[in-house]
Every structure is written in C-alpha cells, then in structure tokens.
Amino acid sequence: MRFFSHIFGIALILLGIYFLGKNIVFTTHAYPWWRGIAADLSVISLCIGVFSLVFLPAPMKPVGWVAVAFGIVCVFASSRAILNPTSLWQFFVSLTAMGFGYKMLTARGRSFY
16 A cells, blocks of 8 residues: 555656646757757756766765756756746645655655645
C-alpha cells in the first residue's frame, strides 16, 4: 500500500508542476549570436546541475547549485521568460496537488490527513 501512496504522491507533484509550469514560456531569438550560445549553455548547465544534485555525493552538492544558478542566469540572458496569467483556481490546484503529493511521499506508515 505504501508503494501506491508513493506513486500517487509523485503523480500529484508532477501534476502540480504541470499546472504551474504550463503558463511559463521561454523564447529565444536567432539573430544575435550570443543568444544562441547562452541558450545552449543554459540547457547544458541546468542538466549538469540537476544530475550533480541527484547523483553526486553530499560534499559535491554546491557544484550542482552553482551550475543551476548559472543556467538560470543564462536563461534570462539568452531569452525571454514569458509568464502568462495564471488564475487563482489554477494556482490553488497546483499548490494543493504538490502539497498533498509531498505529504504522501514523506508519510511513513502513518495517515497523512
């Protein structure tokens, strides 16, 4: 039963991220040469950062955070982040789904209510 609780918790977290993230659009423009390089650097840096945060040992975690921060800076240097309007209902549903999903992942044999 705990396995299904974890799977459902992960599904709720992903659903919440989907509802929150579908209104964020990243665009790039091809005409300046720097924007193409910075867009590539941002994707590579974010991938390196996430993989190092997940797979490297604890003393190496700051390297992952530096890579993630560099990737975020490159995203804003290379492109535009368009934040489309989000309704209050959509925001509520996404935060509720992420909150309950996290609670289901961290509950160890006890009720999460």
